[in-house]
Amino acid sequence: MVILPENYNINDYDRPSVATDIAVFTIRKNPSESYRHLSKMRLSLLMVKRTEEPYKGMLSLPGGFTVRTETIEQTAKRKLYEKTGVKNVPISLLYNSSAMGRDPRGWIISCAYWTVVENGQTDITEENASWYDVKFTYGEESILELISDDGKYHRIVFHVSGNTELYNEAVKIETLENDCIAFDHAEIIARAIIQLRNSLDYPYPAFRLLPESFTLTELQQVYEVILDTPLLMANFRRKISPYVEETGEIEAGAGHRPSKLFRPLIKEK
Amino acid sequence: MVILPENYNINDYDRPSVATDIAVFTIRKNPSESYRHLSKMRLSLLMVKRTEEPYKGMLSLPGGFTVRTETIEQTAKRKLYEKTGVKNVPISLLYNSSAMGRDPRGWIISCAYWTVVENGQTDITEENASWYDVKFTYGEESILELISDDGKYHRIVFHVSGNTELYNEAVKIETLENDCIAFDHAEIIARAIIQLRNSLDYPYPAFRLLPESFTLTELQQVYEVILDTPLLMANFRRKISPYVEETGEIEAGAGHRPSKLFRPLIKEK
């Protein structure tokens, strides 16, 4: 039995609007150059062209306002579905954005999430949503490059300060150049990519970017395109071997030795 | 120049109250048993006895509602100061709690943070705030033990499911037994302790629990009391040696060999 204070009225207090934004990544493949070559992978980010002011015509992360019948996570998933058509994905918290003036419409706090999804697993059904290839170069001056499927190129520049090892909040990210991304979403994207890279200590996010069964070279390519660095095959295979098992199937038909297919091995601990 | 939609009124939309809660840990020392023995350390958590309904008389994490002139982080720090007197601490995001019915007063979202603070560095000035020794045993059935300074003992039992390696949100924590902690704060505390333990991959949180200079045994004891496991001295020293440097000073006066004092070495990387 819960008792409330006398004369308590929650509406006596000023309240912010609460929104969610979510950075969804996928891996897409180029068409193969020849029967011999593997197709190249690209890291892509799901963005929505804004149809209303403010920032009409610019790009934003899918998101929207929460309502009292759902949790913030549910809002993030619902809004992702409504704005893009992507559904059935688990999501992870990134950070809360609440700087004053971050949204010109007023006092609006955003809970930012991130996730990854297998390309084609769930279709983009909304007109204004589409994938953009991303490339992120981390440094004191970090650079985010966005390329749309019709070839338009955008470059966003950040100043990053603080020691990542200390704690996440110690890292400051300021956007220096940005001609295409609405609100403070450029900064959210930068943090999401940093988080995505750090998340590869374990292979689980990579598994979610691939079909149920995959070759180890595909898995390695996922790592390479996210970390933006080449890896040595033999070492990579040793590292991930505790997390995968052979399906017994084989993928043939290319101009080279057929490869074994693997699936995630969920350790019970 | 920012344009807003016509007839846009932010007050047309239903909005939640947004609060913060923060789990602040410290390390306290027992008086030494003899001139020979080191004093033992205890991990303690800062809690506030509620003076109002709901949950009047029960224990809660320091926190409160945000206002439009500050960010959520600023709210968390301000409320921490107002409710306890603790100030000047950096804080880290833990998670957002927004389950329906989590607060009987209505639709209230809480942004939970955690931090550590050196004992005595900042005084507890508020009457209802005090430190409670905590012991947390992690497992499928996790147990949190709280002991007040006048010896009162409380035991909170959780059911923990899901794989921590997968992603944080995949871990579910349900409170099974709880006779003393208000709201859903027991669950926040459990997550904070898990986070605190994971944070010791790097020594920075441990540094913030100790004075500017310290002995390596003190640093090791901080690790041991947080991780709730004994560590081997030689190995511990090798592990943290890249992060500390000698001050040149020595701590003498005890019934054993005097120990060198160290300070954190901030790597610029």
Next chain:
DNA sequence: GCAAAAGTGTTTTCTTTACACCCATGC
């Protein structure tokens, strides 16, 4: 045959773990 990718083995280095041993002090 050959280019491309699949896959394995080996050596070197570094890190982690476990344990043994000596040192310095106050009573």
Next chain:
DNA sequence: GCATGGGTGTAAAGAAAACACTTTTGC
């Protein structure tokens, strides 16, 4: 002297990095 903690060394085991080599395929 002795109990207590401070401090170092070393060997074994394990993980990470670098490289070399073999296998298998479609054209």
